[in-house]
Amino acid sequence: MQVTVKVLRFDPEKDKKAHFQSYELEADPLDRILDVLNTIKWYQDGTLTFRRSCAHGVCGSDAVRINGRNRLACKVLVQDIGKKIQIEPMLGFTIIKDLVVDMEPFFAKYRSIKPYLINYDDAPAAERIQSSEERDVFDETTKCILCGACSGSCPPYWASGDFIGPAAIVNAHRFIFDTRDQGAEDRLAVLGEAEGLFRCRTVFNCTDACPRDIPVTKAIEEIKRYMLYRR
Numbered sequence: 001m002q003v004t005v006k007v008l009r010f011d012p013e014k015d016k017k018a019h020f021q022s023y024e025l026e027a028d029p030l031d032r033i034l035d036v037l038n039t040i041k042w043y044q045d046g047t048l049t050f051r052r053s054c055a056h057g058v059c060g061s062d063a064v065r066i067n068g069r070n071r072l073a074c075k076v077l078v079q080d081i082g083k084k085i086q087i088e089p090m091l092g093f094t095i096i097k098d099l100v101v102d103m104e105p106f107f108a109k110y111r112s113i114k115p116y117l118i119n120y121d122d123a124p125a126a127e128r129i130q131s132s133e134e135r136d137v138f139d140e141t142t143k144c145i146l147c148g149a150c151s152g153s154c155p156p157y158w159a160s161g162d163f164i165g166p167a168a169i170v171n172a173h174r175f176i177f178d179t180r181d182q183g184a185e186d187r188l189a190v191l192g193e194a195e196g197l198f199r200c201r202t203v204f205n206c207t208d209a210c211p212r213d214i215p216v217t218k219a220i221e222e223i224k225r226y227m228l229y230r231r
Contacts, residue, residue, distance in 0.1 A: 001083060003027045005036055007048065008088040010095050018095060020086075021045075029079035034062055036085065037073060037099075050099035057211060060147025064099050065090050070149040070209040090152030106148050109164045112190050113172040118183030128180040141174040141219050143212040150206035150216050162195040166206040166216050169197060173219040176226070188227060197223060 003025060010018035023040050034055055041048045053059040055074045062073040065088040067081055078085070093101035119128070144167065151157045151165035172187045191197040197220065206216040 001027060001029055001078070003036070003078060003083050003085055005040065006084075006086045007037075007040070007098070009048075009098050011047075011097060027078045029077065031078045032074055033064075033066055033071075033076045033078065033081065033085065033087065034073040036078060037087070049097045058145060060145035060149075060211075063090060063147040063149045063152070063211075064088065065152070070153045072147060072149070072211045075211055090148060092152050092154070092158045093148070101148075103148060105161065106151060106165070106167065107146075109168040110146065110171060112164065113168050113175075113187045114183055115171045115175065117175065117178065117181050118186070119180060120182055130179055134179045138174050138177040140214050141170050143214050144170050144174070145212060146171075147211060149209040149211060150214075153205040153209035154200075155203055155205070156199045156201055160195060160199065163199045164191065164193075164196050166200070166220060169200070169220050169223065170214060170216055173223055176223060188223075191223065192227065197227070200224075 005023045005025065006020045007023065008018050009021045023044055025036070025039055025044065027036055027039070034052055037048070037050055050064070051061040052074070053061040057072055057075045060072065063070060064073055066073065066076055067086050070090050087099065089095050089099050089101045093103070093106070096102050146167060148167060150170070151167045154166055156163050157165045169191065172191055175181045176184045176187055200220050202217060204217050210216055
């Protein structure tokens with residue numbers, strides 16, 4: 001099928017502001033949007049810049065805004081979008097070039113919640129035992145691949161560059177409710193700051209955007225309730 005692809009272009013060495021550029025190409029309905037971008041780069045315009053890596057929905061590096069919705073380019077088929085495809089960088093991130101955005105502020109917020117197991121007890125001879133029921137409490141939030149699709153779809157994240165954002169909160173949830181972890185108070189202190197958890201306006205965009213079907217808004221609400229009612 002013949003498709004028209006509009007891509008937001010920005011070269012900081014030449015452009016004062018971003019602009020759309022259109023490409024016409026033949027695509028198989030079962031091609032992924034990442035295949036479309038590769039076809040443009042390999043056969044029409046080698047200057048087109050975008051991130052890609054595993055191409056199987058695991059690394060999260062090719063998260064972009066496709067026809068107004070944050071998605072992984074490697075997981076979306078052409079037949080699911082149609083003949084007119086518009087691809088932009090995710091909102092809320094500074095554009096470095098074309099579809100490549102600066103992810104460092106995003107990862108700085110992720111690091112702020114200490115995304116690793118904290119336990120001050122002596123290490124056991126074998127593993128730290130946890131029941132299936134205890135694991136189930138945070139199982140869904142272990143699936144985050146840090147693509148940024150949730151944060152890039154969040155209006156408070158667009159409005160305030162300091163808002164910690166849903167991705168960091170999801171990863172805090174993963175450890176706060178882990179019975180083996182002892183660092184919850186450190187994470188809750190970060191989430192309780194002015195640009196923390198309660199900046200969330202429960203818009204649900206984050207849940208809709210997550211390519212791993214993590215119930216992001218539900219996780220955020222669980223931490224809010226924990227902070228408000230645990231004492």
